Amino acid sequence: MSIETGLAGDMEPVAATGDAVRVEKLSISYRAGRALVPVATEVSFAIAAGQTFGLVGESGSGKSTVARTLLAKLRAGSSITGGRVLVAGQDVFGLDPARLRALRGGTVALVAQNAGQSLTPSMRVGTQIHEALTSHGLRADRADVLRALDQVRLPNVKDLARRYPHELSGGQQQRVGIAMAIAARPSVLVLDEPTTALDVVTQAAVLRLVKDLSRELQTATLIVSHDLGVVSGMADQVAVMRHGRILESRPTAKLFADPEHEYTRQLLRDVPTLGARSRAEAVAPVAGGGTNQDPEPPSGTGNQGSDVLLSCENVSISYHASGPPAVDSVDLEIRRGETLAIVGESGSGKSTLAWSLAGLTAATSGTMRVHGDTGTGGDLARPVARRSRELRQLVQLIFQNADTSLNPRRSVAAAIRRPLRLFGTVARARERGRVEELLTEVGLPASFGKRLPAQLSGGQRQRVGIARALAAAPELIIADEITTALDVSVQADILELLSGLQKSHGLSTLFISHDLAVVADVADRVMVMKNGRLLEVGDVADVFSGPNHPYTASLLAAVLEPGDLELPQSPAEEQDWIDDNPGGWLEPSPGHLIRTWKGAGNR
């Protein structure tokens, strides 16, 4: 029952018969031209039935490659250069085709990262589950298919089985993927970043489901993730990978409590956490609220004055004449030097609101004014084409995806120079010097100016994006999920850089994120949005310590922190509250406003 582990290379794995999976000194290389590039080097681990093993590491660490060898799957061009993989005692790479098929899906099943892409688009969901059963010689009729769907707690399974994958939500797709994987009762389950594409609440629910199922089926489970929180909550044992090697492999609790390897310690330092807040407090105290209504809208929040940079009132944005607006009557206010975070899942309207401030999407109604509506200030409700130069200069965007936010055909210097020229920030003769200054300021060598974006790493590109925004000499920076695509360590650097610049330049920042932990780290105040509605706003400390709107509470509850060995208990995936429209506001503490709601039972 004990889990055999070994620090890479120095321990012979013990041939314990109880292990469902044994990976022994596995080395994999990728052929690039004439050279062999190692992807994994002498990786060893074992997983016993009923146990969960976590592989954690940043992108390119080789963790997914290793995980897929359990299904005897290698990428084209890769080959095993040493070691072996034993599943139920057999070397998976030595199987004949018939046994290989039996292994795949029968003995070992995979839940892949993006269910939307791993389900065959042209085939009904039910059929795909059906063939997962029949291909392993299992008798299967419609009832079995429905049972499989039922098992992953999907609603309306009869209807759902007839749908095509694109007709499901991301969470549903992932559940179908899981149903398909466990359909043939495998003894080994490989979870390759199973929740990366999902929002936090769904993630918590899906993980809970997987954990329950693997316990129920007594599978040996391998979970691969870049997210320390996920691995922490799921795995009994965790291995940290970097550059194809396992650096450290220990029981979960020990690893998080007392990391041995410097890299692990670094990782743990870089992961933003909610901090000292107690999870128990996050539970909303005002269930079925609406008794203590405060009619005043939240624009009145706290101390107004000359330090308000931007104020929006009653902003609504619709893409289509019919249908619900993407942003629905939102008020907001950003002060000078402040970081205001907007938190919400995809579709909450947070990005739409930000793009509207940048002038890319016209607001349908409401007012958006800078500088308290006076002086050089102006009406931000105008689209960018009708804004004055000063106004355009004032708001600058930093994008989520550093890969696509820089024109791949233009050099770094050209990217930074463009706003300088357009806004006439500096004289032409000074441009070059200014570009170099900006590069230095964002922590890049001045020589990087000559490079093309493709010659930079993701973090470096994001720095260029920041430099480009700074070049316009703005007062407000809109940072739209700017660290989502980055590894934890890079994310930490970028966040640090941003907050440093913000202080030195006196910038206000609108920080958009779905990651509560990051927000807790960087923001002064936070707004919570859902379905285009503002649900809660307040100082970070107030919001994160509660009391909260039930939605905020569910978000907070779903956060997985490294070191938490348990998943949140039965996270509420179904919304248990109803928006109280127009509703009023609660103000549990000064400046902390919560929209009133109704309990779901009141319907």
Next chain:
Amino acid sequence: MKATLRGAGPAFTIGIVLILGNVLLALLAPWISPYDPVASDSAAALQGPSGAHWLGTDMYGRDILSRTLNGGRYALQVTFLATTIAVAAGALLGCLVAYLGGWFDDVVMRVVDAILSVPTILALLVVVSVLGSGMWVIVLAVVVVYTPAVIRVVRGAARSVKSLDYVTAAKARGERAGPIVVREILPNVSDVVLVEYAMRASWVVLLISTLSFLGFGANPPAPDWGLMVAENRTALTVVPWATLGPVAALASFVIGLHLTSDGLGKRLGVDRAMTGVK
């Protein structure tokens, strides 16, 4: 460009060599041809390959090698001009249409669809019979027929570029449509345009030859690949090289274009650029 060429594979190299070889031979033809390609010599008619005439002579005693060497000049010239104009115009318009969208897009694409729906050869024959078969007419005809196709392809690529963040960034800065199209969109569909150029050129050169073959292109006694085939194909068994020479040259050029376009596509990952996955 160097970076562009690297990693495109040996087929790409062969392609480039075939194209450059053909272009070079066509350019140098007046100097390296052993004979005047139109000068007939009744005493030397219908000779087989020999030291004096490597590929033999045709029915008027004209040197087939010289005619083959010179035979690409017209086709390559028209191909170069027509493809360049069509691709340039199509690329610009395609980007503009994609960027502006709205009714402009609707109107342009409707016309594009209409032109595309008329079979190429019919459209071409109509233009040629309207304006005669001079070189510039053919160029114009090919441009008329192929620009819409290029617009469509480039528009598709540009639409995915249009939604990328760096274009959004430019818009947010307040850049106008012109600079955005020229600075941000066009350079980033250049991969597509380049591959399109090679593919398009391969069709144009075949099209030109087909036109000549049907009697609407180059005029006798001018040496021209398509025309040579038309003139000599019935006599394939008597003067095989008068047909095979030009066809081999034509095919090698087209193969070159295909290989180049494949290589470019592979190297530049054009298909991914189209969907914006890149």
Next chain:
Amino acid sequence: MPLLILRRLGSAVLTIVLASLLVFLAIQALPGDVVQQILGRDATPEAVARMRSELGLDTPVFLRYVQWLFGALQGDFGTSLVSGEPVGPNLLLHFRNTLLIAVPTVIISVTLSIVLGVVAGLRRGKWADHSISLISLLAMSIPEFMVAALLVLAFAVGIPMFPAVVLDGPQASLAQLLPSIWLPVIVLSLAMAAYIIRMTRTSTIDVMTSEFITTAELKGLRRARVVMRHALPTALLPTLNVVAINIAWMLGGVVVVENIFNYPGMGNLMLEAVFNRDLPVIEAIAVVSAAIYVACNLLADLTAMALDPRQRFRPRARRGAGAQPGPKASPAISTVERSQP
């Protein structure tokens, strides 16, 4: 979904009308005197004058177009300037003959090329792939007129297996034409198959490397099932476009082949009409061809809908393949957007 189909039908009709207008206007610019052309070199000026007045060539252009359009809507494509016969029945006859080549060509080339394309895609980098790719490369690069000439030389003159030309006129019975269609069918199939093979190969490779195929494989499915049920429906999506465009191309591009084989089809009629500047005939051919092109695209759309449920919900699915995100497999567009000599 019916609304979607209706919308496409509407825009299809608009495209056809616009195409007919463009062709009509283009032909109006013809400098050569139609009548002189018809009557030939030996015509007397009196005969020319009489014919001009008979044909009423003095009516304003736009009026003539409107008249024509209304006629066409009722199936009346006017009267040939040359023969004086109604255009419709004659065109129908030639169209029927072209279909006799076109249908076997489509069946043969599509079947063959999908099989070969998928095989090449699955055996990527192997011997089979190389030979298939090489043959399709050659087939794309050697002009049809050369292939046709060689085939005639080999299989009509050398070994008299097939007729070298069609001697019977457009009224020939299908049985009379049947022996003559095979060489044209081979020539056209080769050219057409080459492009479809390449497209199918590319999209097969694309789809086979996609995540859902990996998932299907790792589910332990048999290779055949993975290919047939999971990969093919998606892999055939881009191929559909190529097939559609190729069918349209073929109906226009049979010109060369019909010319060489003296085949009494639409291509020959087209050449003859262009030579004679027979405006009503050219116009009718253009409209018929445009209709076929549009219909092929429509059919490709509908098939795509049948193959891929995602296609059923996109309002503007086809407007340049770039707007077609599809699965990961969105092929090199230039291959899709083929319109060939």
Next chain:
Amino acid sequence: MPISSSMGRRSVLVAGMTLGAGALIAGLSGCGSSNGVADIPLAAATGNAARGRRMRIARPAASAAETLDPASSLSAYEYLGAIYNRLVKLDQQGTTVPDLASEWSSTPDGKTWTFKLRRGVRFHDGRVLTAGDVVYTLGHILDPATGSPQAGVLAPILEPSGVTASDSHTVVFALTSPNAEFPSLLTAYQCYIIPAGSAAAIGRTGIGTGPFRLSSYTPAGRGSVEAFADHFAGPPALDGIDFYSVQDTSARVNALLAGQIDLISQTNLDFATARVVASSPVATVARAKDAQWYTIPMLATSKEFSDPLVRQAMKLAYNPKDIVATALQGNGSPGWDNPVPPGYADALDYTRPYDPEQARALLKQAGVEGLRMPIYTSSYDSVFTPLAVAYAEAVKQAGINLTVTSASSDSYYTEIWMKKPLSVSYWFTGRPVDQLLNQVFRSGSSYNESAWSNAAFDQLLVDARREMNDERRRGIYQDAQRLIIEDGADMTPMFGDRLVGLSRKVVNYSEFGFEFDYLKIGLS
């Protein structure tokens, strides 16, 4: 993923290309060794035609407006000769000989001509040919509504009322002015005799007195004729002929080589093709001697050629023998700028000098030394371009610099011919001398392609028609020919043989003007 082309493809590619091309050449080039046109036969085979054979003839596709009405037909020559007869026809020497008319005579003033018809001639519908049919036919030709090209020739001298039947087999033509050559004007192919009252339907029914009767016909399509047993000269050798329309020359040749047809009509094979045909096991080549009369019209109204000195220089500057050798590979006769074919009895036996130095001097005298201009050609006929190239080459010696300029073949005769100063053209031979000179050279004639106008020449033509003495008339025609050679604007560098492709089974093929010898032609 884009289309891949990986490592191994290069070798496969190279190997494949080499193999394919190599095999092809090996198979084909064996036959490309011997030189020349020498192996093209000089004449068609003669011999006994087998009974009961049908011949298949491929003809160029005419326009869909094609009609069998001889008066206005422009392309259906093969049918016309098979199904109709004229009163008189032309023999190979250009002499007028009997056809439906057995004899003819005129009054001494040459104004009234009497033709006696052959007895016992029947139309295909069984009716007997009478003078009334002839009167009707001439009336139809002269009717302006018919639009017959021959009306332009006949109308100036003949009113419809001038044609009368004096008895059932005698026709009298009362001319408005004397014309000694009148019978020859009736040899034109528009003058085939049709049954009375048939004008409306003749274009489709084709009822005549010829050796074959029409059994099916589609304009520009296929058709067939059957031997007419009641033909006055006895039935033809063949049982029937099937005509096929094939637009493309190569296609016609391939059909012949594949054994699908027996003869290609109205097609002058180029020399390479002629050799292919001649070396085929199933087909061969015959010549229609001097069948095409090639011309280089110099537009006399153009600024370049309004000066007779320049025109003379253009002629002196070249040697027609060279042109025949180069452009025709010897398959023809030099014309020496005389449009009357050398075999004609009325032809002038005179060879003008070839003197490039003199030409140069004349040009200098005319002030256009080193003349520089385009000469237009097209692919309308396979010899046009070789002719233009050969001529341009030849006159270089006289310091004349011509640029061969090729124009589109389909608009050549509407846009170039008779519009550009210098172009090449051709006529079919087989016209009577009087008609030839009147149609192509007389001032103001619609076919006067050089727009040459010479009062003395016109007067000679009038005189000739008045001159009833054959000897003296011949003298006048020869004077006229001399004028053309010396002053005319239309050069005649050569008469070309037509190379006709036919099956090796064809016997007794002979063709003159627009007509085969339908009685004798057969299959062995």
